[in-house]
Amino acid sequence: MPGPLVGRHVLVAASGSIAAVKTPLLVSALVKAGAVVRCLVTPSAERLVSAVALASLSRHHCYCDGDQWDPSRSRPLHIELAEWADLVVVAPMSASTLSRWSQGSGEGLLASVLLATEVPVLVAPAMNTAMWHHPAVQQNWRVVQSFPGVVPLLPASGLLACDRRGDGRMADPMLIELAAAALFSRSEEGAIADRDWEGKHLMVSAGATHEPIDQARVLTNRSTGHMGVLLAQVARLRGATVQLVHGPISVPEPWCEGIECIPVTTADEMQRVLSDRQPSLDAIAMVAAVADLRRAERLETKVSKQQLPELLASGWSQVPDLLAALSKHRPRGQTLLGFAALAGEDAALIAQGKAKLDAKGCDLLMVNPIDRLGQGFGDQANGGWLLGHDWTHEMPLMSKLTMAHQLLDAMYQSHIAAAAAADGRNESW
């Protein structure tokens, strides 16, 4: 399965923030993912990051303002670059470049490209905390987010080069690469930067839960959290405000940046978070693989290897059914997606899925076979069947990013239909 960035033309622009020292990492990652990359630096960025390094990593000349005035060019460079790109990434975006863009100024090569381009622009601002929170910067930030095709990647909080701790750190290059890949993973090409989830509040659960056996050992499963975290991040890129409740997960840390994460360990802890927050949510995606059993009593010691078989043989009870509980208590119009990790023949899986969907009362259920090569726990790809109450949609093997988009499409449609029904209108999709 070719990656979503293979052959895509990505123009990476750096403006004058110290975070420009990380731009080469981004360029290198995009090239490794198969993208055709061109780089552009503003005069200030040129003083902070080496144009030679960017040229070497992108295997192409790195453009700067002087190139605009090359008399051998028959077409203006800013138009050529704007039309060449499938995606423009501004990382980092300085306060000055942000200001120029928001005012519609074409001063300099990057500013003119930003006005001339008609493709999505992924923007990662970086600056000192006080600068970032300055009303003028915030005003400019609001303005550019209203431009078509702009996909904002909010700065993270952390230790800044000015020795201050706070908001203003550029989104991690791994997250920027993931966002670029996510944009090209949307099936409808024309919609890659649509922010259809804007204003919606989504909770995603991800990863496995751990139920203690004794002080040292746990009962769990092989879920890594990959699918849930990607679903959460893709929803954020589509404009949703996302909360992620997760058990222990093993995904690159930057993938969780920009999302409110609530780490938990057991099914009980996950249930408390979900029920506390359920009333204010528009949708919930239960992607977590909750462990099935828990011990009635908590053991505060580690039992010996010899005592273990006896301990494992009794004292277990079923964990609460989180999905069924959410379904029972959900407010009107809240959309609920469940996941069922199943194994077996296709027809039996679909039948089991239908029975689960009815029993649990959610709107959508993703039947996720975990016994097929190259998909499921820990893999990059996934497949199966998405079930609604009166339909079955086959999801052929696809990347987890593409699946995240398709699940969000289905949830969105279900949410709109439920809202229309609640309004008494007879709208269907």
Ligand SMILES: Cc1cc2nc3c(=O)[nH]c(=O)nc-3n(C[C@H](O)[C@H](O)[C@H](O)COP(=O)(O)O)c2cc1C
């Ligand atoms: C060492 C150094 C670090 C800087 N870091 C930032 C920064 O992180 N964010 C920012 O907006 N400006 C930063 N600036 C200021 C910008 O470089 C300056 O505003 C410049 O005009 C930006 O121009 P440009 O947007 O055309 O690249 C820094 C300046 C220096 C000298």
